[in-house]
Amino acid sequence: MDEARRWLERIRALPIPPRFRIMNVCGGHERTISMAGLRSLLPAGIELIPGPGCPVCVCPEEDIFQAIRLALDEKVTLVAFGDMLRVPVNGPRSEPRSLEEARAAGADVRPVASPMEAVRIARDTPGRETVFFAAGFETTMAPVAAMLAEGVPENLSILLSGRKTWPAVAMLLADGQKPGQQPGFDALIAPGHVSTIMGPEEWRFVPGQYGLPTAVAGFQNASLLAAIYSALRQAQSGRIFLDNCYANVAHPGGNPQAQALLDQVMTVGDANWRGIGTIAGSGFALQPAYGAQDARRRFPDCSDPQRRRAGEMPPGCACAQVVLGQIYPNQCPLYGRACQPRHPIGPCMVSDEGACRIWWATGVREPVSPESVSSVESP
């Protein structure tokens, strides 16, 4: 902790620009920031913006809908990461609108914490179809790929909803270059766990192409503060580069074994992000060789193409803007009013990695009007 304190002192000793917005793209980072109360400790002018870092929040509505349909099939046990169970889809009240509601209606839905558990459940119930609804970023896709490469029981199939993180940042930056637009942040904290697998180099385009200070950070206060310091120093000195403040874990080149497994099992293509739209090259799908394990092929009836157009955020929920870092969670008109963890409206209030949930759980109670962006109330 002393190391964290030292970084904090170093940051406080720097000249701080009037406004310096640092975006993070990992729910784990946002949790550390909020749980350590970093916003209240940093000099005025530094803004820490939660960006696209919550895989549950961006999981397309139609994927959750498919999972619910599968769960309601009597022949199927549906397993999913616990966070996914409460994410709502849009639909009439008379129908189950989340996996949790499906479970209450009698569906066999089981929360798991790792792919290994999904395999175990399938193995324990031979003859019964088990569908693993696997939503997540590279950090989740790597173990899912390893699981498939190793071979899974015949009765296990995967409803894959995997996303890559960097294309979302690339999209924000590309959009920011359009006439009259701005990227909305001045520096980036790149995700440590994703870099551990994919290699920090993935983030080189941010300083290289867009000239924004960038630093990879882990989940400890010290690593995050070091990254914040690095971003400020880079901006001040004009020497913009990709710094690695998680170097003891995120090695150059990442984890080649995990990458090889990802290549072996999955392909990458354009994919829909809930409320945001299609992002090029951002989605994982199963390689044809693993098609037999694809739940969408095994249960072609689970999707409803009619719905695809309806598959957005619940009415009034500003989750998409929150995810893109365009507004802070408490600038959503529903924050803390209609939407609380007890009765969440959007996915950002459901997941432990969602910014709305994290802000609420760490004590941000005051909603802020959308107009007062500059005087945002921080935890």
Place this chain on the structure above:
Amino acid sequence: MHDDRYIQLAHGNGGRRMRELIASLFVRHFGDSLNTQRDAAPLPDISGDLMITTDSFTVNPLEFPGGNIGSLAVHGTLNDLAVAGAEPRYLTVNALIEEGFEIARLDRLIASLGDTAREAGVAIVAGDTKVVARGEGGGLYLVTTGIGTRVPRLNLGLEHIEPGDRLLVSGPIGDHGIAVMLAREQFGLSGSLTSDAACVLPLTRALHALPGLRFMRDPTRGGLATVTHEIREATGYGMSLEESAVPVRAPVKAVCEMLGYDPYYLACEGRVVAVVSEQDAEKALALWRALPQGADAAIIGTIDHKTGPVVLTTSLGGQRVLDELEDDPLPRIC
């Protein structure tokens, strides 16, 4: 086809098998206090204000480093009496066993239950067993009732808490929660961490003589944060906690960091949270620290003078609210 190594439905049918199971297993481990020939047991040598508590136990896995469902059932029940200011005396035990459960394992768990009760000086006076069909139970469930007597002149309760009172914890938090999680092996993690499951009687007895002792609770499900919310709910006062004062073992911290858990919400099974007047807080701390179980005890916070949230000052000097637990804590997936 009967395989004598496993529990069968016949072990719960009231007939020979059941009688034999009770005699060969439960009575053997529970001792003479359990008289199976009576439908109800007298409670000899008991006087004063009686106190009673009841609890049910499910844990996965049934055996974990530092304990098992048997020892946990005794500790959990006695601890509830202990923190309420009682001396536990008698225990009843109901066992709901799933068909197919290995008898050798049942024997091990029930032996541990018996030993734990004996060590704590409580007698098991009544019990019952039921066998549920395969697939209808998680192996073994235990339901216990504990009876004790209130320590004379000791009057503890949330209603006695006053602004300025101090909050103490008797040892590191989260050991049990993380130890059980690691024992489940769902994350491919393993470690040498042991559950803190223990009888807290030495800790609670140590504070009985302090006039400033207001309230005690064992932070089990929901952890320390949940106890602070119970206090807040009942008293209306806010609370300030110091993160740097709260003892957390390094391996617990490491797992929390890795999986995104918050140690304040993790279960302990052998710790006590006490609220003590400002004057007596240091005395209470010294009394606890003099015990092996309380070597890492700490004063961790203060009851505020006004209504408000439970505010944690982080080790960096930042502040955050410890919110009430909403759902079960989940590991992070990013």
